[in-house]
Amino acid sequence: MDSASRQAENAAPSTAVIFNIMRFSTQDGPGIRTTVFFKGCPLSCWWCHNPESQRLQPELLYLEERCRHCGDCVAACPQHAIEQVNGTVRTSALCRRCGQCTEVCQAEARQIAGRRMTVGDVIAEIERDLVFFEESGGGVTLSGGEPLAQPRFVSALLGACRDRGIGTVLETCGYAPSGVFLDVALAAGLVLYDLKLMDPVKHKEYTGVSNRRILANLEELVARGRAVTVRIPVMPGINDTLDEIGQFARHLAALPVSRVELLPYHHIGAGKYKRLGLTYRLGDAPQPTAADLARFSDALTRAGLNVRVRL
Ligand code: SF4
Ligand code: SF4
Incomplete structure (x- = not known):
């Protein structure tokens, strides 16, 4: 372990609250991955399919x-x-x-x-899959919730992975103070950056926070030459209007993002709200059709972006 990693680990809180560690994922970055889901998120998106991730506490x-x-x-x-x-x-x-x-x-x-785990606990889980990472070019993805809700622990975990030669991906909504965000994001090999809406008023309505900091952090990150894939959940009638798609296309085409992934909205998290005693605010909102996704994807492609629809 190098001295920077040792310092980060020593300064980090001894535990973080983690609600799942999923092995053999192929959706969260290259190769076969182990995805660590952190609890706690500063956003409360209406469509969140992991509502058990939103609060920091178990x-x-x-x-x-x-x-x-x-x-x-x-x-x-x-x-x-x-x-x-x-x-x-x-x-x-x-x-x-x-x-x-x-x-x-x-x-x-x-x-x-949600359970409290140390960096050592998480690394022990991750190391079970080293052989799969080596064979597939995979590694570890830190997701949530929002990993940046527990930033010092996440920095220490990224350092521990780096010391072991394990590739890392950070999936984030980007809502954090700039310094905190860059410290963590620049330590990851690849960043999956979740963008929900471009219109600031709608963003506040559907996620609970402004998107100003999110867009500023994205610009800071790509300006430093970091590989970034932007992920957009496609929600009919909310962020797939002509105006929204046009704003996404203009904004992202002006940035050096590596790729844009469109994630079709689905209902699978709806039942979890009842289990938590919460209300699912999207009710029976429609899922995007193939035509909806093609319209969104085509508009971004015409703007010069490298687009992929994740099904
Ligand atoms: S309801 Fe269950 S988790 Fe809550 S205090 Fe009682 S035993 Fe503990
Ligand atoms: S009453 Fe229901 S929730 Fe409680 S212990 Fe029995 S099966 Fe489980």
């Missing part, structure tokens, strides 16, 4: 369809936070997310999303 999920109404969780909860009324199991705000109810639930209807 949280409890209840999968009603699995529940056998046995009452074991009610008896196990030290906070008396669970009650069963007329066959319905409810968890109150007294819950401290200790996880004891998940241990007694035979039906696996109760789960904790």
Whole structure:
């Protein structure tokens, strides 16, 4: 380990909250990848398909369809936070997310999303896949949530990967102070940069924050010659209007981005909202058709961009 990595690791918080480590991914960068999903995100996009990633702290999920109404969780909860009324199991705000109810639930209807891990814990998981990285040109992708919500830990993890010769990809929404953003992003081999909307008013409405900092950070990053793939989730009626597509095309064509990937919106995360006691604000919004995607892709291609639709 070089001295810079050792310093980063020493200065980093000892743990981060991670809600999943997915092996054998082929969607998050080149080759076969291990993707580490960090909890916590400064945005709250209406279409987010990982709502369990948004809050920084671990949280409890209840999968009603699995529940056998046995009452074991009610008896196990030290906070008396669970009650069963007329066959319905409810968890109150007294819950401290200790996880004891998940241990007694035979039906696996109760789960904790997010656990604290050290850099060493994460590296131990990653190293199980070294042989696949070597054979495929893959590596590790840091995703979320938003990795930049836990930036010092992420820097230490990137350094630990670099010391082991493991290639890294950072997937980010880019919403962080410029200095923090560049420190982390410049340490990654490739950045997958998520852009949602160009119109600042709509961006604030659908994500909860302005896109000014996001666009500025993207410009800073590409100005430093860093390889960047921009990813756009395609949401019919929200960011695929003629005006929005035109703004994406003009803005991105003026930057040296390596590639643009279009990610079709899908409903698969909708059920998770209920498990968390949250409302899914997009309801039954339509998914983009092949024609919708072709229209978006063609417009960006005509602007000179290298475009790929991820299905
Ligand atoms: S322990 Fe699990 S299956 Fe039993 S009532 Fe609680 S959530 Fe339902
Ligand atoms: S996570 Fe802990 S506090 Fe929350 S409901 Fe389960 S046992 Fe009770």
